[in-house]
Amino acid sequence: MSDQDDEMDMAAAMAAEGDDEMDMAAAMAAEDGGDDDMAAAMAGEDDMAAAMAGDDDEEGASAASMSGHSTRVLNQDEIDSLLGFDMDGNGDSENSGIKAIINSALVNYERLPMLEVVFDRLVRMMTTSLRNFTSDNVEVSLDNITSIRFGDYLNSIPLPAILSVFRAEEWDNYGLIMVESSLIYSIVDVLLGGRRGTAAMRIEGRPYTTIERNLVERMVSVILNDMTGAFEPLSPVNFRHERIETNPRFATIARPANAAILIKLRIDMEDRGGRIEMLLPYATLEPVRELLLQMFMGEKFGRDSIWENHLATELWSTEVDIQAVLDEKQMSLNDVLKLRIGDTVMFNASPQSPTTLRCGGISMVSGKMGRSGQNIAVKVDKLLRTLG
Numbered sequence: 001m002s003d004q005d006d007e008m009d010m011a012a013a014m015a016a017e018g019d020d021e022m023d024m025a026a027a028m029a030a031e032d033g034g035d036d037d038m039a040a041a042m043a044g045e046d047d048m049a050a051a052m053a054g055d056d057d058e059e060g061a062s063a064a065s066m067s068g069h070s071t072r073v074l075n076q077d078e079i080d081s082l083l084g085f086d087m088d089g090n091g092d093s094e095n096s097g098i099k100a101i102i103n104s105a106l107v108n109y110e111r112l113p114m115l116e117v118v119f120d121r122l123v124r125m126m127t128t129s130l131r132n133f134t135s136d137n138v139e140v141s142l143d144n145i146t147s148i149r150f151g152d153y154l155n156s157i158p159l160p161a162i163l164s165v166f167r168a169e170e171w172d173n174y175g176l177i178m179v180e181s182s183l184i185y186s187i188v189d190v191l192l193g194g195r196r197g198t199a200a201m202r203i204e205g206r207p208y209t210t211i212e213r214n215l216v217e218r219m220v221s222v223i224l225n226d227m228t229g230a231f232e233p234l235s236p237v238n239f240r241h242e243r244i245e246t247n248p249r250f251a252t253i254a255r256p257a258n259a260a261i262l263i264k265l266r267i268d269m270e271d272r273g274g275r276i277e278m279l280l281p282y283a284t285l286e287p288v289r290e291l292l293l294q295m296f297m298g299e300k301f302g303r304d305s306i307w308e309n310h311l312a313t314e315l316w317s318t319e320v321d322i323q324a325v326l327d328e329k330q331m332s333l334n335d336v337l338k339l340r341i342g343d344t345v346m347f348n349a350s351p352q353s354p355t356t357l358r359c360g361g362i363s364m365v366s367g368k369m370g371r372s373g374q375n376i377a378v379k380v381d382k383l384l385r386t387l388g
Contacts, residue, residue, distance in 0.1 A: 112261070112285070112292040114234060116145060119263055122230040126265070129222050134190045136269050143264035143275075151256025153279055154248045162208060163251040164220040164244055170237045173284035174253040176277075177223065179216055183267060183274025187219055188212050190269055213244055223276070235288045254281045261285065324378055325356045326369070356384070 123140050130138040157163075157178055164177040188211070208216075224239040231237050245251040254260065263278040285292060327349035339345075354366045355378050367380040 112289075114292040114294055115261065115285075118230050118234060118292075119145065122226055123265070125226040125229055126223060126267075129226050130219075130267065133219065133222050134187070134269065136190050139268045141266045141268075143266055145264075146262050147259055148262045148279075149256065150252075150254045150258045150260050150279070150281060153260065153262060154252070154256070157248050159248075160208070160246065162213065162216050162244060162246060163248060164217070165242045165251055165253060166220075166224055166239050167242050168237050168239055168284055170235075171284055171287045173281065173286075174242070175239070175281070175284055176251055176253060176279040177220055178277040178279070179220070180274040180276070182272075183276065184208070184212060184216055186269060186272035186274055188215055189272065191215055208246060217241065217244055231288075234291050237288075254283065258283065320359055322364075323358045324369075325358055327353065354382070 119142055123142050126140045127138060130140065158180065160181050162179045162184060164179070165174060166177065167174050192215075221241055224241055227239045228237065258281055260279050260281040263280070265276045265278070267273050267276060327347040329345065329347055331345075352368070355369045356363050356366045357378060357380070358364060363384045365380045365384055366382045367378045370377050370379060
């Protein structure tokens with residue numbers, strides 16, 4: 001019995017030890033659960049911080065998107081376009097941006113519609129005359145007509161170049177023709193038998209020779225003759241070449257602040273050519289300013305034949321006063337002041353003396369005085385002024 005009791009006591013002790021071990025395992029499990037809870041809590045805090053960071057990022061992104069126009073940096077091309085600068089340097093494009101606003105404030109002059117018609121006619125005439133001059137296929141085109149200050153134009157001339165100063169004789173003023181270096185060498189090459197298909201070579205660092213200047217002067221004379229013909233239907237004027245200059249400062253024909261009209265022409269001879277620029281100060285065009293302001297009405301340069309015929313018909317039917325002058329006598333002012341009532345003024349006219357008929361103070365015809373019924377009449381026998 002004792003042995004069985006000992007065995008039962010040992011089993012109970014082992015069971016108790018097993019319970020203790022289970023309690024220790026449960027305690028360790030509880031500790032592990034606490035650690036897991038702490039880890040979960042810490043993970044929750046991390047998730048909350050990440051969520052808050054995400055919210056901050058979203059707010060920053062939204063703020064950046066709202067202020068995207070202010071944070072984006074413009075590149076050089078966009079800055080040049082905004083300021084209106086022409087990086088190509090050819091000056092063909094119209095001014096834009098801030099430069100256009102500044103230029104419009106500096107030079108804003110009236111438009112001359114008839115001037116465009118005149119230079120369109122000049123382009124057609126130059127195409128024919130330069131083909132005859134060079135014996136080559138020449139194409140002349142009008143680039144644009146703009147207003148510019150004279151001083152600004154002198155500063156913008158690309159050097160080297162040849163400047164021709166010409167004079168409008170009837171208008172008593174001057175103008176400029178600028179010939180680019182590429183066109184100068186092209187003309188010399190064409191006139192002196194250069195080979196086709198090769199671009200004209202330009203030698204740096206030397207002045208233009210006498211032959212080059214003379215050939216350019218001949219071409220300018222051809223252009224001035226065409227300009228005379230282009231202005232002929234509008235107003236008779238003769239453009240005469242004065243001198244050739246290579247330094248723009250020696251070609252000053254107006255004050256720097258004066259306004260002028262700049263006409264750019266392009267001359268192409270197959271694979272060669274260049275540009276010609278004509279500068280006409282507004283003072284030069286002042287005598288024909290009223291004519292240049294009229295609108296283009298066909299090939300007659302603003303003239304309306306219907307209105308002309310109507311005006312002529314009305315003029316021929318207009319009544320005018322005619323004065324019959326028997327004789328004239330010159331007297332001093334002292335003798336005229338001494339005249340009194342009853343004094344007689346003697347004339348040298350006789351009944352056979354001719355009587356002059358005047359209209360508006362202009363002697364028109366003369367004849368013999370006579371009588372027709374109860375009226376005094378004059379029989380016309382001589383014309384003093386050509387009528388019609």
